Amino acid sequence: MAHQASGMSDDDMAALQKLSDDFQPEISGPLVGQREPSTAITAEYASADPVFQAKTASLPQKYSHYRKMRGDGKCGWRAIAFGYFEALIHFGNENKFVEEEARLRSLHNVVNNAGYSPYLYEDFADAVFDILRKLSVSLQIGNAEELLLESFNDETEQNYVITYFKTLTCSWMKAREGDYAPWLPGQSVTAFVDSQVMPIGSEIENVSMSALKDVLLSPASIQLEVLYLDRTDGVEPNMHRFDPQNSAHPIIGSIRLLYRPGHYDIVYKTEDVPQSTTSVQTYLQYHNETHNEPVMDLGMSDFMTMIPGMSYAGPQQSWLPGAGYGYSDYLASPPASMPALVESPELQSRTQSMYIPTPRTQMVPPSDEMPQDMDIRSDHHEETQPHFSGQSQTSPFRSSYYQFEPGFVSATSHVPFKTAIFKNSHFNTAHFLNPDFQPEEWRPEDEPMLMTNHSKGGRHNSFG
Amino acid sequence: MANRLDAMSPAMTSTPSINQSSKAQDSASRAMNNGNVVKRLQSELMTLMTSPTPGISAFPSTTDITKWNATLAGPVDTPYANLTFKLTLAYPSNYPYAPPEVLFKTPIYHPNVDMSGRICLDILKPAGPGKEGAWSAVLNTGSVLLSIQSLLGEPNNASPLNGEAALLWDRDQDEYKKKVLARHLEPSEMEGDE
Structure with a gap:
């Protein structure tokens, strides 16, 4: 046998395999951190090369705050999931939470048609609905944000939320194969979602992010934009906005992500950061149209x-x-x-x-x-x-x-x-x-x- | 993953989380967690009973719902045709977030199964940063057994646990089949297992 030639028995191999399976990189910090001033990012890159220095120096002017995600490979999914709930909190309307639960439930036809039996995803769906209900109630008390942070730092709860959103994403992609297949040369949508999206540890990439936006964010009138902090020319991070599908409708909130190769965090503009318990953002857009x-x-x-x-x-x-x-x-x-x-x-x-x-x-x-x-x-x-x-x-x-x-x-x-x-x-x-x-x-x-x-x-x- | 060990004693359970909540809450969520496993496994059992898949059966052991015994028919037109294989599945406390541990109880000659019955299959590996595992939470007992069944007819010879079998599969199917039959034991020939 091949591996016996290298002096290893099956048991040795299995022991090594087990070690490899059990390997967990040292990752520390909370799953979702507190909101911090984005000048911390500038400081972090103060001794980096000039491109990063310039880009991170310009960051706080537009994006005053950021929130760190733990870099464990699920940061992209986590950031969007967290941002989704946060945008709903920011919108500040309890009915919106009820509306969202109803909308997500109505999507379950799509999920069933994609071949996921209800018993396979209902626990994950319930985790999301629980959070929606909790937040709706806590909106009046004013502790919605703390509650959300707590939920997302409970690993089990958060895993369930992410899994549910992944399931929605995959179902949506399968249901609209024609929309996504062109972006996946050389593989079918089904093969892609089974191997790249659904596996527990898989990171988000552009196609699944786009699909997640289509199924979760756009119908909720939440906009998604990503700032790319990389070594390309320029003095500001490049911003990519995923266009809202129903741009005729008003936008109720935005998720802004800061992408550094391999990692996503959430960033905020000044007006995203609540200055009081009532929503701040709403006023600003109102006049913008006029101007x-x-x-x-x-x-x-x-x-x-x-x-x-x-x-x-x-x-x-x-x-x-x-x-x-x-x-x-x-x-x-x-x-x-x-x-x-x-x-x-x-x-x-x-x-x-x-x-x-x-x-x-x-x-x-x-x-x-x-x-x-x-x-x-x-x-x-x-x-x-x-x-x-x-x-x-x-x-x-x-x-x-x-x-x-x-x-x-x-x-x-x-x-x-x-x-x-x-x-x-x-x-x-x-x-x-x-x-x-x-x-x-x-x-x-x-x-x-x-x-x-x-x-x-x-x-x-x-x-x- | 640590959870694999926990599977042996479901009472212990749960991933170490950097949960800021109190210990009381922690144990509450553990209980809920284990409750979820039981509920999910009951649903899976119901599905397997009401819409059985030909060639596959699985049932919990009498004492512990997180340990199942399964049987698998070798696929036709493969060296494993007309053979029956017994397997065990052990579900971790954070199932379905982590895969069950699946072992062949019947000795089997296959490139991706070692002498102890351990199976090398991507969907059976826990996924995580830097890992190639493809387990996903919407997989289930039925889909796992189906994947293993198809692995019998389509071994992954690129990463064999049994290198000899991988070579033989490509070179000499007749010899391969002889080795398969020589290794195999029908359930009736095996000593009583639990």
Whole structure:
């Protein structure tokens, strides 16, 4: 026999095999750690090579916190599973937990059709439903996050959760073979899930991550993005967002993962981190929609300059019928977007990143949440505003000399402000393409003076 | 995995977890854990009884539901055709999160089974970081026995436990079959096992 030639008996071989089977790499730390400031990652890489140094140095600017996963090969599954529950907690609506349980139960047809008998996965499913119910109850008490952390640090419970999500992933892939087969050259979906996804210790990879997103996250309106921290060029980690399948629906939350080769952790933006027991995120997205409009309008303005006789608005748009509307009409109903222009932190991060499409990850608020959120907004405003004062000097727009003359009234302010379309066109002096561009901020005490010096903040935030 | 040893005494149980919860909770979750094993095994038994697979049978031992005896018919058109094999399965306390330990009780001549009846099959190995095990929690007694049955007709000669059998399988099927028959004992010929 072959192995006897090497001087080993079956028993020796078996003993070695047993040793190999029993081998557990030394892995320490909790399965899911506490949320920590992401500057710790910067410190960790302080003595690494320059690419990592630069990328980790820029990380805390956008992602203020992170959460460590134990590096035992299941970190990717664990991070998404944890992020899923965390996003639901963040959303803060008890009914969502009930909804999710019902939705997952309805998926069991798909699981059964994939060849997994109910008795094989029901224990795993129950573990997930238990957590959903526990969290739903604890939402009112306010200890949902501690409970989740506790559940995920119970190895048995967490293994069950991961196994259930794996089962869902595999079933989904089998049910939609056509969607996933092209990504798996040389093997069938069934062979792939049996050998690469379902085995207990298998790590998540791109295809299964995508399938998990499709079955678990997208229908729950949770978005997934992954930051890749590797040695590629650039000063920021590359971000990949798995597009939400039903992008028409509002997003209730985001899972952000930081990928370092072979390992996933969770990262958070400032607004993901709860500052109080009520959800913070919701407010932010609300205004973001409004502010995209001028940006999208850019294309239209370019187009208009191509029409003979048109240009970027001369100082007097005399061809516009302006007489009928006084600007007082406009002042009586200031555009709601103006204050937000100043205060949206989303836009501020946008100016930093120079139009890298910023994740639109925040939630659209259910209207009944607005009152609480208003408080939070002002907090946030104070905290982030000073950061931008330094950019005033770099703005391409200078204040008009005449603006400081007493009694100054802009000539173009006579044009109608009635329609939303006009507000976003460059004929509006509030539009930055207007040669008489004058950012506006409505302040009751300044009425009827249209132009004020207070408006600088708004200008820089939106277009800096 | 440590759990394999625990399988011998299910009362001891459970993976060492870095659980921050109190000891009381810990033992509660252990109890639940073992309860899960029993419940799961009862479900599996029910399934095997109600929809039996030809050529395969399995039943718990009289004293312990986590130890089963199984019989397997050698697949037709293989050297093992018309032979019957006895196996034992021992389920760890964290089953189905870890695989059962399966042994051939009937002596068998096969590239992937050693003299003590231990089987080298990926799905029977616990998976983990740095391991090649392919055990998954949705596998079960029936699927394990089916896999072993198909292993008889399709040995994995790339990683043999019995190198001679692997060589012979490729070179001389007649000689191979002789060795199989020489090693084999029908259940009636074996001394009473538990």
